[in-house]
Amino acid sequence: MIVFDRLWETMKEKNISQYKLINTYGVSPGQITRLKRNSNINTYTLNRLCKILDCGIEDIMEYKKE
Secondary structure, eight states: OEEOHHHHHHHHHHTOOHHHHHHTTOOOHHHHHHHHTTOOOOHHHHHHHHHHHTOOGGGTOEEOOO
8 A cells, every 4th residue: 555654754844734735836635635545646746746845756655565
């Protein structure tokens, strides 16, 4: 299972809130909800998050065996 726990940690380190993602960078609230629920996210969104946070994909998500 892909989980986005690292995203929240990276956001905290970079001082970027969910509010800022939505209002400054144009990430949709629906995308934030899907990330919180560890639902499907497209590669476009992952690419944008890496660019916004100036980080690698491993700083956003990880695979955990169920």
